[in-house]
Amino acid sequence: MKYNLSEITELIKNRRTIYPKFYSSRKVHKEIIEHLIRNATWAPTHGNTQPWRFKVYRENSRIQLSEQLGELYKKLTPKNLYKEEKLNKIVGRPLLSSVAIIVCMKRGDNEKIPEIEEVEAVACAIQNMCLTATAYGLGSFWSSPKIMYSQEMNSYLNLRTQDKCLGILYLGYTTMDWPKGQRKPIEYLTDWND
Numbered sequence: 001m002k003y004n005l006s007e008i009t010e011l012i013k014n015r016r017t018i019y020p021k022f023y024s025s026r027k028v029h030k031e032i033i034e035h036l037i038r039n040a041t042w043a044p045t046h047g048n049t050q051p052w053r054f055k056v057y058r059e060n061s062r063i064q065l066s067e068q069l070g071e072l073y074k075k076l077t078p079k080n081l082y083k084e085e086k087l088n089k090i091v092g093r094p095l096l097s098s099v100a101i102i103v104c105m106k107r108g109d110n111e112k113i114p115e116i117e118e119v120e121a122v123a124c125a126i127q128n129m130c131l132t133a134t135a136y137g138l139g140s141f142w143s144s145p146k147i148m149y150s151q152e153m154n155s156y157l158n159l160r161t162q163d164k165c166l167g168i169l170y171l172g173y174t175t176m177d178w179p180k181g182q183r184k185p186i187e188y189l190t191d192w193n194d
């Protein structure tokens with residue numbers, strides 16, 4: 001065996017969504033964030049288009065992000081769906097996290113590569129980040145509020161219409177017990193063809 005498979009399997013199984021309300025005030029060092037982003041870029045990418053882009057918010061920039069997300073939620077949410085509780089979550093999360101990384105897909109020029117494959121590549125990159133975060137003992141939360149897919153969000157992030165924001169990855173150390181996950185056994189999910 002080339003790698004320690006039991007450790008890799010443990011790492012994959014232990015990656016858990018941990019919400020910012022459970023993060024401590026301990027800061028995530030820049031070197032760790034760089035490591036996450038570097039590992040993200042080793043995700044598979046059809047045609048090697050490398051469509052991932054990262055916008056990192058630390059320190060005071062988290063306040064601007066929080067304000068902007070709040071403004072967009074207020075502006076774009078239809079009255080019947082608007083909830084003060086949701087607004088508080090959206091505004092609070094960047095402030096409760098040591099770092100927030102907005103992960104975007106920059107659509108390449110090669111039209112032979114379908115858009116969905118550019119999105120898939122970035123999703124794989126995000127998983128690489130979450131796994132690396134887990135290895136560092138960091139909680140991560142891939143957040144995707146509806147406003148994220150809006151043209152207004154694209155403008156805020158200086159993205160073009162053909163680009164997409166895929167999520168806000170919140171990161172932080174946690175003092176809570178590491179949560180356990182649950183998954184269906186593969187027998188329910190797999191058709192074997194021999």
Ligand SMILES: Cc1cc2nc3c(=O)[nH]c(=O)nc-3n(C[C@H](O)[C@H](O)[C@H](O)COP(=O)(O)O)c2cc1C
Pocket residue numbers: 015016017018142143144145167181
């Ligand atoms: C594309 C994507 C978007 C997600 N967006 C949200 C979100 O907006 N809010 C949320 O609570 N969880 C979100 N999640 C996290 C899931 O809720 C979480 O992965 C799921 O509950 C399983 O828990 P686990 O990550 O601990 O295995 C998202 C996950 C993915 C893959």
